[in-house]
Amino acid sequence: LRCGAAEIVYGASKTKEQIAEIAAEMLGSGQKTVLITRMSPDAAEFVSSRLPLDYNEAARAGIAGERPAPDGRGKIVIATGGTSDIPVAEEAAVTAQALGNEVTRLYDVGVSGLHRLLAHTDEIMTASAIIAIAGMEGALASVVGGLADCPVIAVPTSVGYGASFGGVSALLSMLNSCASGVSVVNIDNGFGAAYCASMINHIGVI
Amino acid sequence: LRCGAAEIVYGASKTKEQIAEIAAEMLGSGQKTVLITRMSPDAAEFVSSRLPLDYNEAARAGIAGERPAPDGRGKIVIATGGTSDIPVAEEAAVTAQALGNEVTRLYDVGVSGLHRLLAHTDEIMTASAIIAIAGMEGALASVVGGLADCPVIAVPTSVGYGASFGGVSALLSMLNSCASGVSVVNIDNGFGAAYCASMINHIGVI
Amino acid sequence: LRCGAAEIVYGASKTKEQIAEIAAEMLGSGQKTVLITRMSPDAAEFVSSRLPLDYNEAARAGIAGERPAPDGRGKIVIATGGTSDIPVAEEAAVTAQALGNEVTRLYDVGVSGLHRLLAHTDEIMTASAIIAIAGMEGALASVVGGLADCPVIAVPTSVGYGASFGGVSALLSMLNSCASGVSVVNIDNGFGAAYCASMINHIGVI
Amino acid sequence: LRCGAAEIVYGASKTKEQIAEIAAEMLGSGQKTVLITRMSPDAAEFVSSRLPLDYNEAARAGIAGERPAPDGRGKIVIATGGTSDIPVAEEAAVTAQALGNEVTRLYDVGVSGLHRLLAHTDEIMTASAIIAIAGMEGALASVVGGLADCPVIAVPTSVGYGASFGGVSALLSMLNSCASGVSVVNIDNGFGAAYCASMINHIGVI
Amino acid sequence: LRCGAAEIVYGASKTKEQIAEIAAEMLGSGQKTVLITRMSPDAAEFVSSRLPLDYNEAARAGIAGERPAPDGRGKIVIATGGTSDIPVAEEAAVTAQALGNEVTRLYDVGVSGLHRLLAHTDEIMTASAIIAIAGMEGALASVVGGLADCPVIAVPTSVGYGASFGGVSALLSMLNSCASGVSVVNIDNGFGAAYCASMINHIGVI
Amino acid sequence: LRCGAAEIVYGASKTKEQIAEIAAEMLGSGQKTVLITRMSPDAAEFVSSRLPLDYNEAARAGIAGERPAPDGRGKIVIATGGTSDIPVAEEAAVTAQALGNEVTRLYDVGVSGLHRLLAHTDEIMTASAIIAIAGMEGALASVVGGLADCPVIAVPTSVGYGASFGGVSALLSMLNSCASGVSVVNIDNGFGAAYCASMINHIGVI
Amino acid sequence: LRCGAAEIVYGASKTKEQIAEIAAEMLGSGQKTVLITRMSPDAAEFVSSRLPLDYNEAARAGIAGERPAPDGRGKIVIATGGTSDIPVAEEAAVTAQALGNEVTRLYDVGVSGLHRLLAHTDEIMTASAIIAIAGMEGALASVVGGLADCPVIAVPTSVGYGASFGGVSALLSMLNSCASGVSVVNIDNGFGAAYCASMINHIGVI
Amino acid sequence: LRCGAAEIVYGASKTKEQIAEIAAEMLGSGQKTVLITRMSPDAAEFVSSRLPLDYNEAARAGIAGERPAPDGRGKIVIATGGTSDIPVAEEAAVTAQALGNEVTRLYDVGVSGLHRLLAHTDEIMTASAIIAIAGMEGALASVVGGLADCPVIAVPTSVGYGASFGGVSALLSMLNSCASGVSVVNIDNGFGAAYCASMINHIGVI
């Protein structure tokens, strides 16, 4: 990506010592911003005892070093169907911010209460890119895609039970969206969606 | 069901001669209305050469004998996401009419063009029961369920391609609907949905 | 729904403090009845130290405030195939009561011991709506649907092992029911079934 | 199996010439009875122009040579849920007869019309073995297994549409049967079920 | 089943107190033998402090009261592919014994070491019924079915990892067995297989 | 989308007469460009007898009216793994052109012959957006995503046999891509990918 | 691969003219042997009117130009479970021969008739590599793998019905093989197995 | 296998006492090398208190007795897509060494950073056999297979989340590899891959 943007550490299969060491080395060699995802509160505590770290517990992600000033074309809207989708949304938000984007959060605007979503038509119509995050039936992506004129990145979540099959139901919904301009990333992959949205929000930005 | 309601013949695995014979016998023994579903145009032609038959080609279903006067509590609304879902909707409509219900059709009101659906809020708010029919991502059931105060019977359809998996994507969506008051029948089962809706529309009707 | 009916709190992804606060606010602003589902015994203890709460441990659900007097058209029958399905049935029962319904429980009447079910033909024939709850092969819904004249809401449960696949086997059985008038909700969704049944039992009730 | 029993030719992947040649050779070398399964009417016509063949068109199977006299312990009951299951049932019947068994057919006794099944309690209680054949929700096996005292061989059929998934729904139902004494064979495998039932019906017969 | 045979308690979803009480009541009312399956060692300890219980820890099953003398026609052979399948095999063995059968165990005779199986051709050729138990590729059922002349009940087990999918691979193998006379029960259902085998072994026994 | 862009007709479930009528009406009411997808050669012949139509047989899609001049920020690269993926790629190409984009085709650059792909590093590094189309193992998306700095829209195709499961294998591969900046659309959905890519290529274009 | 070995044309998605042209060009530029797979009899007729072609109809594959003399270390054994697997086996055989290998065919040696397989222990013990081909339960790979000391390449086939799921059952069996030294290729991929086996049979051959 | 090679103990379902006893007996009766796989650190500690054991904690495997000198034809390359795949790779490495092979490790050379892989073209071009290990999208096997001239054994891993489905996504990718010479073993089966690779590396070695 553009120079200045964050380096990224995927914390999932690393010890807290490994994470701290990798991030310290990156910061030491001149990187201003290091995004660390899938990091436990315990690892975060360890890392912040060694480095300046802005940890977001809901997201299980944090920014080591400086959070860059937003330098994208516009705003990235992050919408969720319910409150249980918020951890994925926050992973997306932290990622987007680490990559230099301004973020608008629209949480709990799922389609069974349509008025809550329609109350935010303004934000939806003026976004550079929208991240639509939902579990269970995943209908949010289609409704948002139908309203918006910008690219929509859909993120199915593993929220739900029974026939939600750990996010498969929402994933299939989103892949079959009858709204144009919707593409999909892996279940619970808030990071990946924000990375795509940031690329879109930085097109033509030098 | 209540006296007077239709007898039903499932035509799928029967020859045209078998269908005609069974329906003739029913009418002959005093039944006023016989609903025949999953019947090919060819079989319908054969049957109507022997019996009074009102055949609906889109539905691949027909009413032999008399269509009963509507005697339900109110109207059954039948909504579809797209135009390709119409055959399933018409199977539901013919069934509902054969069972003594007044039907309102709201076709092609899928969620990627929300205004088309919202233009019919009146019909949705005054229905006795709603049949929500959609393929692909099946989001219609959740949006309708969120708007309506009456029971919603959702019918997934096999419309779509790729990851729609012959209706599985829509089926899972509907089972996971975050709107209360939504229940689901088998893929493409317009008949079953109308049967449920008719039962609901006739509660307390003697 | 009709005025007077319960507000509903889905406890699954909320802390005990959040649940207590939301319910207290609802009761404080005039709501008479608050149904709380998917709430652990531990959360229930916390909530009842702050609010009047009638907690049903098997159901993992409770009613804060007053339980409303039944005002439906008739009774809702809740039937289960086995004893392991009882938690789902109790979730349905608590929900139905919170929404103003009288409930008849027919537990452990699974189809491999048909006489136990047939002994209750009376209750089945006089219900407003029936909730048929079963895991493993889910045959109960078809047998009940064949006997009854009222709508049957089928709830597959995750009870079983091996090829029950966490409720998928029962779910598929129920979707394929050859009895008319059967519709289906998500695996283990006692709440959803009771909500549908209550809507049916309150049709035309002002 | 016991001497005298039929040789078996699985016609599915063989030309009519191959079938005729194999069967002729078997009969020529002293075999009294040759069962041929999965044989088209066209192939049957060809074979019967060369050999004595008793072809059952519904079963798509036939017996070349002599049909043996029944020499089992008792009767094999073959029950189906619907009329569409009859081809599988007839494959089972022809197989059972070719292997020396007396067969009782109970067709269209599915569980959504329980009285039709219960009217045959006598046949069920006196069978040596029962073959329970059903598509869609496959509940027949559990109900029959609950009534009977003898082994029940369940055969799921590919009858149905949508979420019947070509017999998978019925297969899972039957594997999860809560009735004891039920075992299962492959989808549409009438032959295999009859082979098992014949073994059981000939135990201790020399 | 025949008088004298065991009553059965499925312990899986019952407390140790419930199991003890149900079994005590059965024994108290004249039942000689009570088979209890899916019972933890802890529950077994509790039950044996109140009742005579012969508990088999590998099987997680036990016989309360007396073990009946074998009164079947012959022996039931129980074969496993590996040593990890032994718990399922022991559930089958305890069940078979509780139902009055003599049992021969052939453990760890899987098909990748064919000589171990072929060394037991005698036991296989003289069994009344064989229970073939295997996880992973489940090939044992086909090989045994090809050798034996008696009914084979196949039990897939959840032994394995990766693409064994908790027993699904073995289940599908067994359903597709190209050997005649093989039928299948649910994954890990040693009880069900033994029940079927016992029925077969007692045919014609008064 | 931006004014001037194409209207779109999805031909899949429409008769040739319906397609011609809808397109004629759109052109008649001032629309300059109408994109028609999923249209058979036969329907195309009929439509072109009534309207100016530029039909692409591989794509089964065509542009009625004028093809707009490209007015995007840069080029859209369309890459395929094999030659069998070309129909999907051409649907994407026609769509992209109808929406005002310049297209670069890189066909048959699958990862088992990496040099063919690496020979086009220039085109990949300078694209506005890339559409990566592949069946079977779908690895192209990850490799392209690893090389490129722009958003990659991955399209799984139903090309392959056996365990390709009609595109499911490629779909899963692409959803799990370990390269950042990759999002996915439905199997064979060349249209949807091009619509997303066009949105990206027109960001900030008035 | 080694110089001299065949070039390969995958005919599946090519017209007969394309196949002929590609093969002619390869032969024209000095290639001695061209293997063409997945080619219809009709295309083969067209190709042989232009080129020397040795077409194997069962295999739907052929060798254009010269068949090379075998120059491998030893023999490749190709074994099948049934006669319906022969087309896949012949694809493997033609491929192996085109790549310079001597082939031994052991057809219809499936595990339900173990003696037929054991009669060929000699060929199995002296092979360089074995290709084990089977549909339905796929047990052949495990049994062969248990007997042999050389690498076994397993090919599941789509032969079967019902729960064979187009080869999935055999595929899973083979992946779970408890015999060491077994690896697996795609369903019906005779070509791929032979390519692997040829590599093994040519190790150290210059 | 060849004399001198290791005996193998699969520790997964054995107690530490059983493992120690079996290994001791093997060493006692003259076996020089015993490979123990799927053994916990705790069991390893117990075993090494009784036997000379070289335990590899990442691999959860160890060699009791002597590690044999490499006597294969060349080297086995073990490549992984990411660092999370290392446990599976180490199981393969320990196995290969126990069977007398020299091993080259190429870890974290996944296809989204192609240069890291291409930097090792030398090792890839000179290997006897390559083990390609990857989770998530599993593309490594195709890219390596396209580069290499020797057999590639692909091992899908359960690394990943969401739509990686515990290794299924990687497994399908690998089975569909469009590179020739790739075969596949079970998810996470490092042992099985190394066994195959060792067989290949020892061909013609006496």
Ligand SMILES: Nc1ncnc2c1ncn2[C@@H]1O[C@H](COP(=O)(O)O)[C@@H](O)[C@H]1O
């Ligand atoms: N309908 C059927 N389904 C499955 N297997 C069958 C069927 N009919 C016959 N068979 C089996 O096919 C064998 C004969 O196969 P073949 O030697 O190929 O003719 C018989 O011994 C049976 O095991």
Ligand SMILES: Nc1ncnc2c1ncn2[C@@H]1O[C@H](COP(=O)(O)O)[C@@H](O)[C@H]1O
């Ligand atoms: N391991 C088992 N798997 C499946 N069903 C079982 C098992 N053990 C017992 N059963 C069944 O459970 C019934 C008793 O259930 P319950 O009345 O709940 O104790 C028995 O009649 C058996 O049909």
Ligand SMILES: Nc1ncnc2c1ncn2[C@@H]1O[C@H](COP(=O)(O)O)[C@@H](O)[C@H]1O
């Ligand atoms: N190949 C395609 N796949 C999926 N959706 C499509 C395709 N082509 C067109 N569409 C959608 O179909 C809509 C038009 O549908 P209709 O009004 O039925 O003609 C467009 O707005 C697109 O969203």
Ligand SMILES: Nc1ncnc2c1ncn2[C@@H]1O[C@H](COP(=O)(O)O)[C@@H](O)[C@H]1O
């Ligand atoms: N039956 C087959 N299944 C899978 N891949 C094949 C088959 N036959 C040929 N191939 C592959 O197809 C390639 C040639 O493809 P193409 O260049 O499209 O003709 C060969 O190099 C093989 O890798």
Ligand SMILES: [Mg+2]
């Ligand atoms: Mg839009």
Ligand SMILES: [Mg+2]
């Ligand atoms: Mg509602």
Ligand SMILES: [Mg+2]
């Ligand atoms: Mg009914």
Ligand SMILES: [Mg+2]
């Ligand atoms: Mg019974």
Ligand SMILES: [Mg+2]
């Ligand atoms: Mg046998």
Ligand SMILES: [Mg+2]
């Ligand atoms: Mg990139």
Ligand SMILES: [Mg+2]
């Ligand atoms: Mg071997």
Ligand SMILES: [Mg+2]
């Ligand atoms: Mg290669």
